[in-house]
Amino acid sequence: MNDLPDRDVLTPSQLNTLARDLLEGSFPAIWVEAELGNVTRPASGHLYFTLKDARAQVRCAMFKPKSSWLKFVPREGLRVLARGRVTLYEARGEYQLVLDHMEEAGEGALRRAFEQLKARLAAEGLFDPARKRPLPAFPRRLAVITSPSGAAVRDVISVLGRRFPLLEVDVLPTQVQGATAAAQVAALVQSAGASGRYDAVLVTRGGGSIEDLWAFNDEALVRAVAACAVPVVSAVGHETDFTLCDFAADLRAPTPSAAAELLVPSIADLGTRLRGLGRRLHTLHAHHMDRVQQRVDRAWLRLQAQGPQARLALMRRRHADALRHLQAQWQRQLERRRARLGHAEGVLRAHSPQRRLAALAERLAALQARPQAAIGRQLQREALRLTGLARSLEAISPLATVARGYALVSREDGTLVRSTTQVAVGDRLEARLADGTLSVQVLPPK
Secondary structure, three states, rough: OOHHHHHOOOOOHHHHHHHHHHHHHHHHOOEEEEEEEEEEOOOOEEEEEEOOOOOOOOEEEOOOOHHHHHOOOOOOOOOOEEEEEEEEEEOOEEEEEEEEEEEEEHHHHHHHHHHHHHHHHHHHOOOOOOOOOOOOOOOEEEEEEEEEOOOHHHHHHHHHHHHOOOEEEEEOOOOOOOOOHHOOOOOHHHHHHHHOOOEEEEEEOOOOOOOOHHHHHHHHHHHHHHHHOOOOEEEOOOOOOOOHHHOOOOOOOOHHHHHHHOOOOOOOHHHHHHHHHHHHHHHHHHHHHHHHHHHHHHHHHHHHOOHHHHHHHHHHHHHHHHHHHHHHHHHHHHHHHHHHHHHHHHHHOOOHHHHHHHHHHHHHHHHHHHHHHHHHHHHHHHHHHHHHHHHHHHHHHHHHHHHHOOEEEEEEOOOOOOOOHHHHOOOOOEEEEEEEEEEEEEOOOO
């Protein structure tokens, strides 16, 4: 007997719906690392492909706009790291991954290694803000560890020379990219810190990809930076780039130029401050002398009231000695201050904008002569071109034909006569010759 009415009978769409709910409820968002295959992007902007390995594959979809946010172009054979959810396409009964993020597998692996090492070193206290040391206010010598041919070293030396030309800078050349770069930089950091020669160390290079900057995420280099005997400034890459050296250094600068500005004071600001201190010192000295003179005057009055001449003479001598000693001490101090001011003014004059303005004026004068000469040459070329055009026009001019013995015949209204059919007997015409015009009349043929 048929007992189908007692059973739960499902349609294919109902079955697929149940399977989809089961898949989506059983799997959270997952990560898959595999190779791309069958990549297609229709006009809708969605991205369809498969993720495969040597034994299996799974269909995937990445819908717009997330597919338009990818930082790379998906292509066949590219290895990627993808994140998404497992679902089932009910219309075909096929399970698939709907992705919300995808990146190239190599970069993703590096970022995971970066975060893991960062967490481990942070747990050891290498990045603790409490162990950061302040930079020296007036460094005498600086070690710059970088590539000698990169743009970073040129920017650093330019800014240091402009802001604080008294600083001695040693460029310690090294590779900043490649398999041996991390070991070279770490060795230079250790030797520079142990030498006792430098007041600070700057580790720097220009920007690049995470692979280009990977040497500065090396664990041995990070530990060398953290253990350096002198403060270390890290300026690796652009403002948005971060390496583990930045976290271990005493100061992280967004760019090489910014690192140079943070390391040294401005000599112009120092000159202004020095002049202000000189004025303050002069004012304090004047006030001090006034107080001394007041004390001397009070002592003199007390001596006059007491009357003993011997004591008065002794106090006078002491007063004179004290004044001479004070004046001599003040003179020595004033000479030292003047010498320091003279040295600072000499340095400021050596870097005066007037010299640069004079050089720029000479260059401007040389440049001003160039457009005039170019205009002259252009005018000559245009004159020759106009002469050639005039000759060409003259060669094809009807007047040139008239000059060779021909005539231009026209009706009284100025219409040129090109055929006998245009005139009748008795018409009056004009014939233009090379030296004038003749009035003629059409006669009947003989």
